[in-house]
Amino acid sequence: VRWAVYVDMDAFYASCELKRHPELRGVPFAVSADPRGGAGRGVVLSASYEARAKGLRSAMPVSQAFALCPEYRWVLPDFAFYEENSRQVMALLRARSADSRSFSIDEAAYPFESISPSEVEVEAREVQRQVREACALPCSIGVAPTLTLAKIASDRAKPGGVVVIAPDSVATFLAPLPVRAIPGIGRVTEAALEAAAVRTLADLARTPVERLRRPLGGMAGSLHDLARGVVHEEPWPEEEGPRSRGAMSTFDRDTSEPSDVLSELDRLSRSLSESLAKEGRMFRTVTVRIRRSDFQQLQRSRTLPQRTADPGTLSRTVRQLAESVLQEERSRSRATQRPLSEPGNARGNAVRRFGVRTVGISVSDLAPSLGAQRSLDDLSSSRA
DNA sequence: TCTGGGGTCCTAGGACCC
C-alpha cells in the first residue's frame, strides 16, 4: 500500500521566530503587522499557542487581535528566514523520499510503501523527531491512503501529534467531522451545505448525490465518495513549476488619484520583471487587479501573441489594462449618479468617488526563458 | 471583524473553427 505522509508545520512563522527570540517562549505573541494600538491595517500571519489561547488566529485583522489581547507581542514577518527554514525541512524529507513534494511554505508530503499502519506510524514519528531535533521546529503529521485524507489527518494531529487513517477506517474517521474539515470547503460552501441540512461528513455521506450538486457543483461526486470512505487511487503528483507570479500592495490610505494607482502598478511591474529575470521565466498573460474601498475586486487580463520576458512589454500592458479599469469605473460612476448641480466639477467628482485600496499584477502562462538554467529552482513550487 | 500578500483551481459565456 502506498501511504501519503503529510507534514504540516505548527504555527510555522511563530515557531521560526521562537528559534531566534527565546524570550518570546511562553508569552502570547504573533507574527503580524503593527497593531498600532488597535488602528493598524493588516492581519495576523501566525499566532503562538499562548496567543491562540487568547483567541488570536491567522488571518485575523490586527485591530481585532489587539482588542482581544492588547498586551500581545508582535514581530514583523521575515519571509526570507521562513523560506530558509522551510528548505531545511524539505531537505530532510527529500532524504527520506526523492518523491517528496511541497505544497506551501509549511506543508509537504512524501509517499511511503508499507502494508502495516503501525509501521508507517513509526516512520511518521521518526520524521517528526528529526524535524524537531535538526530544525528545532514542531510539526504535525497525518498519514493516510491519499494526500487529501493525509492532510485532513494532519489537521487533527495538531499540535505536535501523529494521526493515521487506515484504509478501512476512512468513513468512521470522517463521520463526526464538520464539512469544513475537507480542504476546498470554505465559508461559502459550508453555508450552502448548511442550507441543505448537511453539517458533518456523516450528513454528507447519507445525502443523495443529486442533492449535493447545487451546493458542491463539480466536487459533488468525489466529496460524496470521500465522505462514504470510498478511496480512489490517485497518481502521486508530478513536480511542476509555478503557474503564475505576481505582486500586490495596499495603500496606507485608500486613494482616488489615478496617478497613484498607475505609479504603484508601475513600481510593481518593475519589481515583478526583476524577479522573473532572476527566475528565468517568460509569461504570456498579464492580469491587473484593483480592489476598491468596498473590497470589490476588478480585474483585466490580456494574453499576448507570444511569450516574452520583456519588462517594457509588461509595464506597457499593465498600464493599458489599468487605464481600461479606471476608464470603466469613471463611466460607471458617472452613469450611476452625479447630478450636475452638485458642487465641484462633475468629472472631478466622479473620479474622486472611486476609492482604491489595493492594486496588484500577475503574469501566467509561464515557461522557462531561453537559455535559463534548468535548475531545481525552476521545478520547485516555492510559494510564500 | 473590517479584512496582507502570495498563490491554485473552477465556472461560464463569447469568439471562432470544423
Next chain:
DNA sequence: TCTGGGGTCCTAGGACCC
C-alpha cells in the same frame, strides 16, 4: 432561412488555501 454538435481559446469573476 434558420440552423447541430463539438472543440479550443480567452476573459472576468469567485472560492479557497497558507
